[in-house]
Structures are given as structure tokens and as C-alpha cells.
Amino acid sequence: MIRSIKDQFGERMYNVKDINLAPEGEKKIEWAKQHMPVLGLIRKEFKKEKPFKGITIGMALHLEAKTAVLAETLMEGGAKIAITGCNPLSTQDDVAAACAKKGMHVYAWRGETTEEYYENLNKVLDHNPDIIIDDGCDLIFLLHTQRTELLDNIMGGCEETTTGIIRLKAMEREGALKFPVMDVNDAYTKYLFDNRYGTGQSAIDGIIRTTNLLIAGKTVVVAGYGWCGKGVAMRAKGMGANVVVTEVNPIRALEAKMDGFRVMKMEDAAKIGDIFITTTGCKDVIRKEHMLLMKDGAILCNAGHFDNEINKRDLRELATSVRVVRNNIEEYKLGDKKLYLLGEGRLVNLACADGHPCEVMDMSFANQALGAKYILENHDKLENKVYRIPYEQDLRIASLKLKSMGVEIDELTEEQKKYLEDWREGT
Ligand code: ADE
Numbered sequence: 001m002i003r004s005i006k007d008q009f010g011e012r013m014y015n016v017k018d019i020n021l022a023p024e025g026e027k028k029i030e031w032a033k034q035h036m037p038v039l040g041l042i043r044k045e046f047k048k049e050k051p052f053k054g055i056t057i058g059m060a061l062h063l064e065a066k067t068a069v070l071a072e073t074l075m076e077g078g079a080k081i082a083i084t085g086c087n088p089l090s091t092q093d094d095v096a097a098a099c100a101k102k103g104m105h106v107y108a109w110r111g112e113t114t115e116e117y118y119e120n121l122n123k124v125l126d127h128n129p130d131i132i133i134d135d136g137c138d139l140i141f142l143l144h145t146q147r148t149e150l151l152d153n154i155m156g157g158c159e160e161t162t163t164g165i166i167r168l169k170a171m172e173r174e175g176a177l178k179f180p181v182m183d184v185n186d187a188y189t190k191y192l193f194d195n196r197y198g199t200g201q202s203a204i205d206g207i208i209r210t211t212n213l214l215i216a217g218k219t220v221v222v223a224g225y226g227w228c229g230k231g232v233a234m235r236a237k238g239m240g241a242n243v244v245v246t247e248v249n250p251i252r253a254l255e256a257k258m259d260g261f262r263v264m265k266m267e268d269a270a271k272i273g274d275i276f277i278t279t280t281g282c283k284d285v286i287r288k289e290h291m292l293l294m295k296d297g298a299i300l301c302n303a304g305h306f307d308n309e310i311n312k313r314d315l316r317e318l319a320t321s322v323r324v325v326r327n328n329i330e331e332y333k334l335g336d337k338k339l340y341l342l343g344e345g346r347l348v349n350l351a352c353a354d355g356h357p358c359e360v361m362d363m364s365f366a367n368q369a370l371g372a373k374y375i376l377e378n379h380d381k382l383e384n385k386v387y388r389i390p391y392e393q394d395l396r397i398a399s400l401k402l403k404s405m406g407v408e409i410d411e412l413t414e415e416q417k418k419y420l421e422d423w424r425e426g427t
Contacts, residue, residue: 001015002014002015002107002123003015003019005019005100005101007103009102009103010103012100012103012104012105013105013107013123014100014104014105014106014107015106015107015108015109015120015123016093016096016097016100016106016107016108016109017093017096017097017109017110018093018097019097019100019101020097021093021094021097021098022094022097022098022100022101023098024094024098025065025068025092025093025094025095025096025097025098025099026098026101028064028065028068028092028094028095028098029065029068029069029072029095029098031065031358032065032066032068032069032358032361033069033072035357035358035359035362036066036069036358036359036361036362036365037362037400037401037404038362038363038366038397038400038401038404039069039070039073039362039365039366039369041400042073042366042369042370043072043073043076043077046073046074046076046077046078046369047076047077049077050077050078051077051078051373051376051377052074052077052078052079052131052372052373052376053077053078054078055078055079055080055130055131055376056079056080056081056082056127056128056129056130056131057074057079057080057081057082057129057130057131057132057133057372058082058083058124058125058127058129058131058132058133058139059071059081059082059083059084059124059132059133059134059139060083060084060085060086060121060124060132060133060134060135060136060138060139061083061085061086061133061134061135061160062085062086062087062090062091062135062347062350062355063083063084063085063090063091063092063095063096063099063106063108064090064091064092064095064350064354064355065092065095065354065358066355066356066358066361066362066365067083067095067365068095068098068099068102069365070133070365070368070369071083071099071104072102073365073369074369074372075102075103075104077369077373079131080105080127081099081103081104081105082104082105082107082123082124082126082127082129083099083104083105083106083107083108083124084106084107084108084120084121084123084124084139085108085112085117085120086134086135086136086138086139087136087305087346087347087350087351088110088111088112088113088114088116088117088346089110089111089343089344089346089347089350089351090110090346090347090350090351090355091108091109091110091112092110092354093109093110096108096109105123105124105127107119107120107123107124108120118142121138121139121142122142122146122147124139125139125142125143125147125150128150128153129150129153129154130153130154130155131154131155131156131157131158131372131375131376132154132156132157132158133157133158133160133368133372134157134158134159134160134164135159135160135161135164135305136160136161136163136164136305136306137159137163137164137165137167137168140157140159140164140168140181141167143178144171144176144177144178148178151178151179154178154179155179155375155376155379156179156180156181156182156375156379156382157179157180157181157182157375158181158182158184158367158368158371158372158375159181159182159183159184159185159386160184160185160364160368161185161305162185162191162195162226162227162228162281162305163281163304163305163306164185164305165183165185165186165386166281168181168183168386169386172384172385172386177384177385177386178384179379179384180375180379180382180383180384180385180386180387181385181386181387182371182372182374182375182387182389183386183387183388183389184364184367184368184371184389186388186389187367187388187389187393187394187397188394188398189363189364189366189367189394189397189398189401190363190364190367190389191227192227193360193363193364194356194360194361194363194364195226195227195228195231196227196228196230196231196234197231197357197360198231198356198357198360198361198364199227199228199231199232199279199303199349199356200228200230200231200232200234200235201231201235201356201357202349202350202353202354202355202356202357203228203231203232203235203277203279203301203303203348203349204232204235204236204239205349205353205354206301206303206342206343206348206349206350206351206352206353207275207277207299207301207342207348207352209352209353210326210327210328210329210342210343210348210352210353211299211326211329211340211342213299215236215239215240215241215275216239216240216241217240217241217242218241218242218274218275219241219242219243219244219272219273219274219275220233220236220241220242220243220244220273220274220275220276220277221243221244221245221246221266221269221270221272221273221275221276221277222236222243222244222245222246222261222277222279223245223246223247223266223276223277223278223279223280223285223286223309224246224247224278224279224280224281224282224285224304225245225247225249225252225253225255225256226252226279226280226281228279228303228304229245229247229256229279229280230255230259232277232279232303233245233256233259233261234259236275236277237260237261241275242262243261243262244261244262244263244264244269244272244273245261245262245263246263246264246265246266246269246285247263248280248282266285266286266290267289267290267293270286270290270291270293270294271293271294271295272295273294273295273298274295274297274298274299275298275299275301276294276298276299276300276301276310277301277302277303277348278301278302278303278304278309278310279302279303279304280304280309281304281305281309282304282309283306283308283309283311284308284309284311285309285310286300286309286310286311287311287314288311288314288317288318291314291315291318291334291339292318292334294337294339295337296336296337296338297337297338297339297340298339298340299339299340299342300315300339300340300341300342300345301341301342301343301345301348301352302343302345302346302347302348303347303348303349304347305347307344307345307346307347309345310341310345312341312344312345315332315339315341316332318332318334319332319333319334320333320334320335321333325340328342328343328351328352329341329342330344362401363397363398363401366397366400367389367393367394367397370389370393370396370397371389371393374389374390374393
């Protein structure tokens with residue numbers, strides 16, 4: 001049920017599980033804030049300059065504490081915020097309640113049905129946003145298909161993740177994209193850290209929290225060797241797993257091989273894996289023929305954006321019974337063996353844990369905050385395309401992050417600068 005609050009922030013609407021959970025959510029947000037120094041500096045600037053005064057920002061992101069810090073940063077910059085989740089299982093109800101208390105319009109709860117999920121995206125769009133911040137492109141997709149009457153008002157958007165960028169580039173190719181979008185995912189200070197170290201740590205975190213099982217000595221099959229797969233494979237290896245990588249791209253497969261992993265087809269990996277983690281961004285990576293080959297007790301989970309990497313319909317069709325054996329673990333009985341699915345095959349790091357570490361999201365969300373400001377200041381000059389984050393923004397975020405970590409680096413001397421620019425000077 002939609003409710004409203006009226007206080008010093010003005011009147012706003014919300015639909016969350018329980019508004020009384022706000023104090024717990026507030027504690028989580030405070031903790032995250034303390035560990036997100038780069039976003040903190042941007043917040044200070046925004047607070048002073050109020051660049052978003054009079055601007056409504058519609059957001060669909062995993063609604064957990066770090067996301068709340070981003071939303072609050074934009075609010076401090078003068079924006080009105082309407083926010084929902086970008087996955088039915090990743091919203092933290094206490095954080096959503098705290099966001100409503102903090103002055104945002106919030107429509108999100110953990111465990112939304114598909115209809116409720118789309119209803120909540122629509123509720124955000126009902127606020128007629130000027131700027132969109134999306135993770136996975138569902139909000140932008142809805143705008144371009146069912147809410148086209150709102151397109152005229154949109155200055156542009158920012159997209160967080162690989163899956164969303166793939167969709168947006170397909171829209172751009174077909175001439176279907178109706179506003180400029182900043183590609184936050186491909187900023188160096190995003191993917192090199194978030195996709196790799198973020199997913200690497202948080203996916204393993206989700207598995208460990210949920211199962212309470214040992215990684216050491218297990219055969220862990222990582223499907224996909226993009227930046228997320230690289231991170232997961234690296235961390236699983238670091239914890240003593242025997243890591244197998246499956247990949248369709250020969251260059252990435254070669255990289256995995258030379259990084260020291262066993263590389264094979266999923267049909268071969270299926271027979272030996274104890275834990276399977278999909279990170280491909282593609283559907284049906286683990287399907288019927290693989291499930292039939294798996295060992296008794298194999299654990300399946302996904303770290304890609306959508307819950308279609310493990311074919312759940314196949315799993316259900318093969319199963320003679322399904323039951324929940326532990327929070328976030330479903331047991332599928334296939335003849336005399338059992339397979340275990342974590343977090344309904346949704347992003348294991350968010351459905352079964354708290355998402356990426358704060359220090360990593362600090363940089364990802366600094367890119368979102370500055371990306372939104374870039375759209376605000378440049379939208380009239382931009383075409384309806386997907387744009388890379390300016391390199392200067394990346395350098396600034398990296399420099400601020402290093403500073404916050406107390407790391408100093410060298411600078412080129414004038415002589416060195418000249419040397420690098422002079423093509424005549426060889427020795
Ligand atoms: N927390 C908020 N957004 C996230 C994302 N896209 N991945 C991991 N953790 C997150």
C-alpha cells in the first residue's frame with residue numbers, strides 16, 4: 001500500500017515492507033558512508049553547489065546501504081529522488097525504510113513478485129524524472145516501451161552494469177535509444193574494481209554465508225571469464241579451491257588457461273564440479289544436459305545480473321521434489337541425487353549477502369554521481385548514444401581513492417613529459 005510522510009523534507013510517497021525498520025537501515029547506511037570517502041567528497045561539493053536543484057532523479061538499483069549513500073548524495077545536491085530496486089531479491093527492507101525516512105520516494109521490498117517489481121518501476125516513473133540511474137536497464141527499457149510519453153522530459157541516464165550496457169548498445173544500434181546514457185560500467189574505476197574485486201569477494205561471501213561450507217579443496221566451476229569471472233576465479237583459488245573455468249570466447253579462455261586455471265566445456269565441468277558460479281551475462285549457461293551430469297550435492301549459484309544463467313525451468317522439470325533446506329537454499333531432488341540452488345538463481349552476492357564491499361562501491365557510485373552531473377551539464381550537446389565516462393573523471397576518482405587510502409604516487413618530471421611527447425627522441 002502506498003503511504004506518505006510529511007516532515008522537514010516535504011511530502012513524499014513510499015511503499016516499503018515496514019517503515020519501523022528504518023533505524024536498523026540507518027545504521028547500515030552510516031557504516032557504509034564511513035567507508036565511502038570518495039563519494040563523501042562529492043557529497044560535500046554537491047551540498048555546497050546544489051547542482052540538481054529542481055531535478056528529479058529516477059533510480060532503479062539494488063536497494064542496499066551503499067545505494068542509499070549514493071541516493072542521499074544526489075539528494076544533498078538538491079535532487080528529488082524516486083527509487084526502487086533492480087532485482088526482486090536484492091532490496092534490504094530496513095534500508096528501504098530508512099531511505100523513505102530520509103526524504104526519498106521509495107517503492108521496494110525484498111521478495112517482490114514480477115508484477116510488483118514492474119509496478120514499482122512504474123511508480124518511480126510516475127514522478128516524471130529528468131535523469132535516470134539504472135542497473136540492468138529495466139527502468140530505461142520500460143520508458144522506451146510502455147512509458148514513452150515521459151521520454152520528452154528525460155535529459156539522459158547512467159547505467160551501472162555490463163548487462164544493461166549490452167542492452168543499451170543494442171538499442172543504440174537499432175536507433176531505438178531516445179536519450180544519451182553514460183556507460184558507468186566501462187569506467188576504469190568501475191569495472192577493474194567492482195566487477196573484479198567486488199564480484200570476486202561478494203559472490204564468495206554470498207556462498208559462504210548461505211551454505212556455511214568450506215571452499216578449500218572443492219572444485220569450483222566459474223562460467224565466464226570476463227571481469228566478474230576473473231574476480232571470482234581468483235578469489236576461489238585464493239581460498240584453496242580447484243578452479244575450473246568455462247568460456248565461449250577463445251581469447252578469454254586462453255587468458256584463463258594462462259592464469260593457471262583448468263579450462264573445459266561445461267559438459268565436462270558438470271561432472272566434476274562441487275560449486276558452480278555463473279558470471280556470463282548470457283542465458284542457459286547451465287541447463288538440463290549439464291544438470292543430469294552433475295554430482296550429488298552440487299551447489300549452483302549465479303553472479304550475473306539476471307536469473308536466467310541457470311535454467312530454473314529445466315531444474316524444476318527434472319526434479320521429483322523441491323524443498324527449502326536452509327535460508328536461501330533450495331534442494332532439487334533428481335532421482336537419487338540432490339542439487340542445491342542458492343538465492344533462487346538470482347545474484348548470489350546480493351540475494352544472499354550485502355553486495356560488493358563499500359570501498360569498491362565508493363568508486364562505482366562516484367562514477368554514477370558524477371555521470372549524472374555530466375548528463376545535467378551536457379545533455380543538450382549529446383546524441384542519443386551510449387557514452388563512455390570521460391577519462392578525466394576516471395583519473396579524478398582514482399586519485400581521490402588513492403588519497404583516501406594514504407597512497408602517494410610519482411609524477412612525471414617536465415623532462416619525462418617532453419620525452420613521451422617527442423617521437424624523434426628514441427634513446
Ligand atoms: N550494491 C549496490 N549495487 C550493487 C551492484 N550492482 N553490485 C553489487 N553490489 C551492489
